[in-house]
Amino acid sequence: MAIPTVVLIPVWGTGHLMSMLDAGKRLLGCRGGGGAGGRLSLTVLVMQPPRKEYASAVAATVRREEASGLDIRFHHLPAVEPPTDCVGVEEFVSRFVQLHADHVRAAISGLACPVAGLVIDFFCTTLLDVSRELAVPTYVYFTSNAACLALFLRLPALEEEVTVEFEEMDGEVDIPGLPPVPPSSLPKPVMDKKNPNYTWFVYHGRRFMEANGIIVNTVHEIEQSVLAAIADGRVTAPGARAPVIYPVGPVISFTPPSDDSPHECVRWLDAQPPASVVFLCFGSMGSLPPPQVLEVAHGLERSGHRFLWVLRGPPAAGSMHPTDADLDELLPEGFLERTRARGLVWPTWAPQKEILAHAAVGGFVTHGGWNSTLESLWFGVPMVPWPLYAEQHMNAFTLVVAMGVAVAMKVDRKRNNFVEASEVERAVKSLVGGSEEGRKAREKAMEMKAACRKAVEEGGSSDMAVHKLYDELSTQTA
Numbered sequence: 038m039a040i041p042t043v044v045l046i047p048v049w050g051t052g053h054l055m056s057m058l059d060a061g062k063r064l065l066g067c068r069g070g071g072g073a074g075g076r077l078s079l080t081v082l083v084m085q086p087p088r089k090e091y092a093s094a095v096a097a098t099v100r101r102e103e104a105s106g107l108d109i110r111f112h113h114l115p116a117v118e119p120p121t122d123c124v125g126v127e128e129f130v131s132r133f134v135q136l137h138a139d140h141v142r143a144a145i146s147g148l149a150c151p152v153a154g155l156v157i158d159f160f161c162t163t164l165l166d167v168s169r170e171l172a173v174p175t176y177v178y179f180t181s182n183a184a185c186l187a188l189f190l191r192l193p194a195l196e197e198e199v200t201v202e203f204e205e206m207d208g209e210v211d212i213p214g215l216p217p218v219p220p221s222s223l224p225k226p227v228m229d230k231k232n233p234n235y236t237w238f239v240y241h242g243r244r245f246m247e248a249n250g251i252i253v254n255t256v257h258e259i260e261q262s263v264l265a266a267i268a269d270g271r272v273t274a275p276g277a278r279a280p281v282i283y284p285v286g287p288v289i290s291f292t293p294p295s296d297d298s299p300h301e302c303v304r305w306l307d308a309q310p311p312a313s314v315v316f317l318c319f320g321s322m323g324s325l326p327p328p329q330v331l332e333v334a335h336g337l338e339r340s341g342h343r344f345l346w347v348l349r350g351p352p353a354a355g356s357m358h359p360t361d362a363d364l365d366e367l368l369p370e371g372f373l374e375r376t377r378a379r380g381l382v383w384p385t386w387a388p389q390k391e392i393l394a395h396a397a398v399g400g401f402v403t404h405g406g407w408n409s410t411l412e413s414l415w416f417g418v419p420m421v422p423w424p425l426y427a428e429q430h431m432n433a434f435t436l437v438v439a440m441g442v443a444v445a446m447k448v449d450r451k452r453n454n455f456v457e458a459s460e461v462e463r464a465v466k467s468l469v470g471g472s473e474e475g476r477k478a479r480e481k482a483m484e485m486k487a488a489c490r491k492a493v494e495e496g497g498s499s500d501m502a503v504h505k506l507y508d509e510l511s512t513q514t515a
């Protein structure tokens with residue numbers, strides 16, 4: 038009989054597609070997985086991305102994985118017409134995915150091998166209707182952390198409990214397993230209940246309950262208390278218990294470098310003392326408006342510390358991604374000359390993981406995307422979170438208050454996440470300048486590094502979670 042397959046349905050963004058593929062590959066790595074005599078294969082249903090800028094990145098990923106020799110097949114779904122009347126990302130992605138339901142049904146029904154299960158990105162819960170119809174067990178893959186997942190699961194009950202906007206409520210938001218969450222730290226889509234993006238968040242939170250399990254890119258030991266609260270039924274409404282949670286992280290995509298010569302950023306770091314450099318980078322969609330760039334430049338200059346700053350320009354019209362920065366136009370007059378001996382400003386995509394791995398890096402000013410956060414923890418680098426979009430305000434709260442791996446910085450959410458130069462200076466000095474706060478964050482980050490590495494070793498918590506999932510999937514089609 039043909040080997041049963043696990044069908045993956047990712048969304049197209051790098052932090053989503055790569056993360057799900059790498060998690061899937063861990064299933065193939067289980068005893069009897071995708072190697073010779075394997076008991077499971079992977080089939081990836083690829084949606085044609087709604088924007089050209091994503092299409093080439095997706096195509097490159099597919100080419101690389103097809104050449105890997107692993108038992109992974111890619112099935113390209115027919116294109117659909119993207120909705121044109123959406124107000125934001127959550128609504129757009131959710132509705133665009135929903136339009137693929139018939140194609141997903143046809144693709145799964147047409148597979149020549151038995152289907153062990155379906156793994157869907159968290160934006161894809163509308164497809165639970167298809168999997169129910171086909172009687173295929175379905176797991177949600179949650180690319181962010183357990184704290185954010187707990188909020189998703191708690192939202193349907195919060196709908197009843199908090200009838201005003203969160204920012205108008207008295208006190209803080211109660212999410213069992215987390216310290217009380219200030220309403221100003223909630224993810225962007227939750228900040229405006231009249232917005233369809235909020236409605237979609239609540240919708241997904243409700244539908245997660247129908248899944249056979251939720252796979253989360255986190256580590257049991259680093260989010261123990263919130264994971265326990267979910268498992269004990271304290272997060273969900275009375276009488277409702279969340280599906281089994283599989284913390285399989287950190288899932289980090291390490292792609293082999295394309296040539297042997299070290300990147301210019303790495304060569305620059307080679308000449309810096311250990312733990313002396315603060316690294317600033319704001320994710321795949323992060324760029325700072327020109328007045329904000331000036332504040333950062335002044336803050337870094339006044340801090341007196343070494344820095345490696347990935348500075349990107351504003352996105353071109355119709356794009357979500359930053360352009361390469363024009364440094365002469367963006368930076369203050371004479372800044373590069375004055376800081377030449379201790380700073381490097383890099384105007385384009387940087388090899389973030391290689392940089393975080395470097396001994397010279399002492400701290401990371403990050404937008405707090407979950408992939409960046411896990412990469413920082415993997416290398417034991419303490420952070421200063423500077424949330425810009427999506428769930429990043431919630432991540433910043435988790436990193437500072439719940440995990441203690443980051444030094445807080447005052448970010449004015451009401452002024453487009455503006456940070457004053459003096460605050461950049463203070464945060465940088467605190468992070469890499471030997472303050473008690475910075476020392477504690479570094480110590481915690483090193484503890485988390487050890488926990489992350491242990492979790493993915495044979496017999497570690499994440500390794501066990503992957504095996505548990507593998508066993509469940511393989512028995513379902515046995």
Ligand SMILES: COc1cc(-c2[o+]c3cc(O)cc([O-])c3cc2O[C@@H]2O[C@H](CO)[C@H](O)[C@H](O)[C@H]2O)cc(OC)c1O
Binds near residue numbers: 429
């Ligand atoms: C988790 O809550 C939100 C996620 C997103 C979001 O949307 C998105 C849409 C795309 O078409 C492509 C993407 O790559 C993408 C990515 C994305 O979130 C990022 O996901 C990472 C892993 O979950 C990470 O945690 C980053 O912080 C996110 O930026 C958008 C959103 O609101 C706008 C969310 O609330």
Ligand SMILES: O=c1ccn([C@@H]2O[C@H](COP(=O)(O)OP(=O)(O)O)[C@@H](O)[C@H]2O)c(=O)[nH]1
Binds near residue numbers: 389
């Ligand atoms: O110059 C850059 C910017 C980002 N990244 C990578 O892009 C991903 C960003 O994912 P994250 O979840 O942190 O944020 P998002 O971009 O999805 O908001 C991470 O793997 C980073 O290492 C990188 O390698 N170089």
